[in-house]
Every structure is written in structure tokens, then in C-alpha cells.
Amino acid sequence: MASFTPEELALAQPEPEATAKVQAWYMDDSTEDQRLEHRLDPNEPCTLAKLREMGVTYWSLDADNWETDPKLAAIRKVHGMSYIEVLTISKDTLPDYENKLKAFYQEHIHSDDEIRYFLDGSGYFDIRSLDDRWVRICVNKGDLIIVPEGIYHRFTLDTKNYAKAMRLFVGEPVWTPFNRPQEEHPSRAKYMAKYGPGANAVPVSA
Numbered sequence: 308m309a310s311f312t313p314e315e316l317a318l319a320q321p322e323p324e325a326t327a328k329v330q331a332w333y334m335d336d337s338t339e340d341q342r343l344e345h346r347l348d349p350n351e352p353c354t355l356a357k358l359r360e361m362g363v364t365y366w367s368l369d370a371d372n373w374e375t376d377p378k379l380a381a382i383r384k385v386h387g388m389s390y391i392e393v394l395t396i397s398k399d400t401l402p403d404y405e406n407k408l409k410a411f412y413q414e415h416i417h418s419d420d421e422i423r424y425f426l427d428g429s430g431y432f433d434i435r436s437l438d439d440r441w442v443r444i445c446v447n448k449g450d451l452i453i454v455p456e457g458i459y460h461r462f463t464l465d466t467k468n469y470a471k472a473m474r475l476f477v478g479e480p481v482w483t484p485f486n487r488p489q490e491e492h493p494s495r496a497k498y499m500a501k502y503g504p505g506a507n508a509v510p511v512s513a
């Protein structure tokens with residue numbers, strides 16, 4: 308069994324709500340360009356505490372120095388994120404760009420956590436709240452986010468059309484999306500048991 312130093316465990320703690328810069332809001336249902344903000348009017352923010360109740364974990368890191376960042380190293384070690392690769396999502400760098408973007412924006416789940424660290428650029432992770440509303444999480448340079456196994460979600464770039472993201476994985480990577488509906492999928496059942504109505508929801512990384 309892996310063991311960690313107190314320093315590593317302290318460094319790997321998710322962002323406290325008081326200092327977290329993450330911005331999230333409930334979405335409107337307009338069918339306009341997916342890259343727009345799609346806020347309600349008036350805006351209805353979603354707090355980090357609420358995101359945690361849905362199983363989302365968030366850190367704010369120093370993206371300029373990720374290769375030598377002890378905080379990233381500690382998070383990777385504590386969570387067993389052995390695999391990393393860096394992907395630049397833009398028209399010029401991502402093969403099959405248009406189709407990939409369409410696939411990213413199709414509502415789906417995975418049978419593992421989706422872990423992304425934004426080294427540059429920005430985008431939106433949309434996740435389904437427990438009452439099945441869309442919550443849009445704005446991800447920017449320095450944001451490391453875990454979108455938990457079994458949660459319905461999708462991703463889009465914003466109007467800047469550019470993100471450079473590290474994909475992290477616990478073990479050998481599997482990126483397979485399972486498009487909604489997936490109510491019978493074991494990962495969906497696991498998610499609902501852990502975070503759904505009646506579950507005693509606790510943050511994944513607390």
C-alpha cells in the first residue's frame with residue numbers, strides 16, 4: 308500500500324473554497340453557439356461546495372512550472388495519476404478537429420475519472436447537477452479538475468478556440484465515452500450510489 312509524507316498529503320489537498328478561483332454557473336437552454344457563456348439572466352452561480360457535492364475536485368496550480376511543481380507531483384502521487392499526456396485543442400493542432408469537438412460535446416460518462424489540467428487557453432466543462440440541470444464550469448490556465456466517473460458531462464472550447472490540456476489517468480488510459488442514456492452502466496450506478504439522492508455525499512479527495 309502506498310504511503311505518503313505529511314507534506315505530500317498537505318500539498319495534494321484540493322483548493323479551499325475561500326481561495327478557489329473556479330467559476331461555474333447554471334446554463335440557459337439556448338441553442339446558440341456552444342462556445343458562448345450561456346449564463347442565465349440573472350446569473351445563477353454554482354459554488355465550489357456544490358460542485359464538490361457532485362463529486363468534482365478542483366485545484367489551482369502553477370501551469371508555467373508544471374514540470375517542477377511539487378504540488379502537481381504530490382497530487383499525482385497521492386491519487387496514483389501515473390499517466391500524463393499533453394493535448395493542444397485547436398484547429399491547427401488536433402487531427403480531426405471538427406469531429407473531435409462534436410464528440411467532446413456529446414453528453415456522456417466514462418468508466419473512470421476524467422482528469423484534466425489546463426496548461427494554457429480555456430474552455431468549459433458542463434456537468435449535470437443532481438437535479439439534471441447543466442452546470443458550466445469555466446476552466447482556465449492553471450486549473451486541474453477531476454470530473455468523476457459516471458457523471459454526465461461534456462466539454463467545449465470557448466470563443467478563443469484554444470486549450471492546451473494535460474490528460475492524466477490512473478493506470479493505463481481509457482478514453483471511451485458512453486453517450487447518454489447510461490442508467491444501467493455500472494459506473495453510472497456507482498456515481499448515483501455515491502452522490503445521488505439519499506447518498507451521504509462526501510468529496511472524493513477529502
Ligand SMILES: [Fe+2]
Pocket residue numbers: 415416417421460461484
Ligand atoms: Fe468526457
